[in-house]
Amino acid sequence: MAGIEWREIDGVELEMNEVTSVVVGGRSVCLARTGRGLGALDGRCPHQGGPLCEGTIEDGWLICPWHGYEYDPVTGQPPGGYDDAATPFPLEEHDGVISVGLPVVERRRSLMDQMVDVMVDWGIDSVFGMVGHSNLGLADAIRSAEHDGRLRSYGVRHEGAAAFAASAYGKLTGRPAACFTIAGPGATNLLTGLWDANVDRAPVVALTGQVDTQVLGPGAFQEVPLDRAFEAVTSWSQTVLRPQNATDLMALAVKHAVVDRSVAHLIFPDEVQEMDGVPDAPARPVDGRVVGSMIEPRPGDVDEAAALIDVAEHPVIVAGNGARPNREAVIRFAEHIDAPIVTTFKAKGLVGDDHPLACGTLGRSGTRVAAATMSHADLLIVLGASFSNHTGISEKKRTIQVDTDRMTLGKFHPVDLPILADVGAFVDRMLGAVATRSRPAVRESVDARWVTWRREKERRAKLRDADGWMHPARVFDVLGRISPADAVIAVDVGNNTYAFGHYFESKGHQDVLMSGYLGSIGFAFPAAMGAYAATLGARSIISISGDGGFGQYLAEFTTAVKYSMPITHVLLNNDELAKISREQISALRPVWQTDLVNPDFAAFANSCGGTGFRVEDPNDLEETLRAALAITDGPSLVEIRTSPRWT
Numbered sequence: 123m124a125g126i127e128w129r130e131i132d133g134v135e136l137e138m139n140e141v142t143s144v145v146v147g148g149r150s151v152c153l154a155r156t157g158r159g160l161g162a163l164d165g166r167c168p169h170q171g172g173p174l175c176e177g178t179i180e181d182g183w184l185i186c187p188w189h190g191y192e193y194d195p196v197t198g199q200p201p202g203g204y205d206d207a208a209t210p211f212p213l214e215e216h217d218g219v220i221s222v223g224l225p226v227v228e229r230r231r232s233l234m235d236q237m238v239d240v241m242v243d244w245g246i247d248s249v250f251g252m253v254g255h256s257n258l259g260l261a262d263a264i265r266s267a268e269h270d271g272r273l274r275s276y277g278v279r280h281e282g283a284a285a286f287a288a289s290a291y292g293k294l295t296g297r298p299a300a301c302f303t304i305a306g307p308g309a310t311n312l313l314t315g316l317w318d319a320n321v322d323r324a325p326v327v328a329l330t331g332q333v334d335t336q337v338l339g340p341g342a343f344q345e346v347p348l349d350r351a352f353e354a355v356t357s358w359s360q361t362v363l364r365p366q367n368a369t370d371l372m373a374l375a376v377k378h379a380v381v382d383r384s385v386a387h388l389i390f391p392d393e394v395q396e397m398d399g400v401p402d403a404p405a406r407p408v409d410g411r412v413v414g415s416m417i418e419p420r421p422g423d424v425d426e427a428a429a430l431i432d433v434a435e436h437p438v439i440v441a442g443n444g445a446r447p448n449r450e451a452v453i454r455f456a457e458h459i460d461a462p463i464v465t466t467f468k469a470k471g472l473v474g475d476d477h478p479l480a481c482g483t484l485g486r487s488g489t490r491v492a493a494a495t496m497s498h499a500d501l502l503i504v505l506g507a508s509f510s511n512h513t514g515i516s517e518k519k520r521t522i523q524v525d526t527d528r529m530t531l532g533k534f535h536p537v538d539l540p541i542l543a544d545v546g547a548f549v550d551r552m553l554g555a556v557a558t559r560s561r562p563a564v565r566e567s568v569d570a571r572w573v574t575w576r577r578e579k580e581r582r583a584k585l586r587d588a589d590g591w592m593h594p595a596r597v598f599d600v601l602g603r604i605s606p607a608d609a610v611i612a613v614d615v616g617n618n619t620y621a622f623g624h625y626f627e628s629k630g631h632q633d634v635l636m637s638g639y640l641g642s643i644g645f646a647f648p649a650a651m652g653a654y655a656a657t658l659g660a661r662s663i664i665s666i667s668g669d670g671g672f673g674q675y676l677a678e679f680t681t682a683v684k685y686s687m688p689i690t691h692v693l694l695n696n697d698e699l700a701k702i703s704r705e706q707i708s709a710l711r712p713v714w715q716t717d718l719v720n721p722d723f724a725a726f727a728n729s730c731g732g733t734g735f736r737v738e739d740p741n742d743l744e745e746t747l748r749a750a751l752a753i754t755d756g757p758s759l760v761e762i763r764t765s766p767r768w769t
Contacts, residue, residue, distance in 0.1 A: 160213060167206075173188075235266060250300070254308055274655065278681050284301040288328075289649070301327075325383050325384065349361060358375065381412065419543035423543070460564060463481060471633050501522070506525060508533065517535050612650040647689070689758075732759060
């Protein structure tokens with residue numbers, strides 16, 4: 123405390139025995155008028171923090187609305203036999219002007235401040251979450267760091283969106299973002315997005331409040347055993363219990379997220395969030411605690427791989443998402459040996475489809491070009507891919523597999539040459555170990571396959587169903603042509619995503635983000651928010667979903683409005699969970715509960731403060747998409763009526 127500061131309160135008129143609340147200097151003050159005069163008390167009940175300002179006066183006592191505790195409305199004293207007393211503030215009233223004297227409280231350096239300092243020092247610059255009663259101390263430390271310009275925070279409408287945004291940030295950058303919530307349901311709402319990060323190897327730090335440890339166990343309000351609830355989804359989870367090691371726990375959390383490429387979790391009980399900082403807190407530097415992760419291939423593996431590549435007549439590079447950080451090196455390697463490149467769906471965009479050696483995506487979301495190219499290969503050089511059954515990498519071809527994860531190597535079936543190494547290190551060694559090759563016939567065959575496939579795409583793009591709704595091929599033909607070459611594109615799941623894989627041709631340095639192994643509906647728009655936080659306007663952000671997927675996190679459009687995020691959301695609306703309808707039909711079951719009742723999505727976007735467009739005529743599609751992509755001061759949404767019949 124550093125004395126009293128007097129503040130005037132304007133516009134308050136109280137009748138006899140009336141109670142009201144005013145906020146003065148950020149503090150809730152309870153004003154009450156009685157026959158003994160006007161009183162001002164701290165608005166927080168000393169019993170359990172109830173809102174005294176919402177109480178009533180009966181028999182001369184101010185009664186707390188939560189538990190019925192009584193206090194003198196002027197002095198704050200309780201009846202005889204009770205110890206709790208409300209805090210009174212000095213008050214003056216002259217000529218209708220009320221002034222209250224509030225204690226000046228200097229903001230102390232809290233333990234939460236020190237922990238957030240460590241988080242920032244270890245490189246976390248973006249936090250997504252919701253403030254609530256069981257994370258107020260942590261939230262105030264995040265607010266203070268943001269006020270100082272040391273990080274950015276984004277308040278979301280649903281905690282699941284916070285986790286998806288943090289996961290997408292990690293997928294795009296390789297660095298962790300943080301998500302934070304209250305105890306109980308706020309924390310459990312994170313789990314789907316955290317599982318997405320876990321299975322796709324994205325670094326995330328999750329910070330959750332918790333009830334007081336004193337009441338943990340018997341069943342307190344919003345009590346969930348978070349250590350157990352988060353055990354399976356995290357590589358590391360700890361409860362902060364004492365100040366002596368708290369800052370090191372934060373350093374360990376970020377280290378686990380980075381090194382394990384997974385989810386690390388800290389739990390903050392209420393009372394810990396109110397602790398003072400540790401005097402002369404020890405530094406928790408990154409230097410000396412995190413080393414480079416480059417794994418060099420063994421010399422013998424380099425020699426054996428070079429021999430296999432040199433004798434192959436039709437080698438094909440299969441690039442997975444693990445190769446994305448080394449995209450330029452992979453392309454140089456492909457050009458060095460004149461080998462076509464196919465990618466997994468998670469790696470779509472790693473090489474632009476306009477490159478003469480690019481063949482598009484393999485698998486269920488892929489192209490005929492990629493499938494035919496793989497079928498003619500006599501050697502597959504698989505870089506950073508895990509052989510997912512959705513991708514369908516052939517088991518019948520001679521195969522070199524390169525990965526940094528020993529378990530991934532030969533995980534589902536033996537390969538001819540498994541190599542434990544970073545993709546970049548392997549490619550660098552190969553450039554000096556294998557002969558330069560020129561295969562004009564290979565390039566000609568790739569080009570011919572593209573000509574055939576593009577002709578078929580053009581045919582499909584002209585189709586319209588009985589209702590006049592367009593084929594999604596039209597949408598992705600136009601979007602592929604006009605989307606910026608640096609775009610980050612977040613996609614959802616469902617027919618819209620299959621269609622994106624089939625028909626969208628990537629170019630330049632585009633990155634595609636998706637819920638890969640989890641395959642969670644609703645991922646796209648929150649992921650686009652995470653991509654914006656990672657790029658801050660330096661790259662174009664596009665998200666793509668169906669009506670079912672966008673409906674999962676519809677309210678987050680207002681988050682994008684709040685932070686002026688220039689996200690262009692392309693929404694394929696067919697009033698149906700069409701992928702599920704197709705699965706029911708395929709399983710010889712009746713189509714059931716897949717029809718949707720939708721709002722006018724374009725009008726919804728406008729009502730939120732963004733910009734909404736609606737396209738029903740294919741001839742309007744390009745002009746509308748261009749207009750949406752040109753908006754830079756907030757989000758836009760383009761609702762496109764597409765047929766549920768086609769993917």
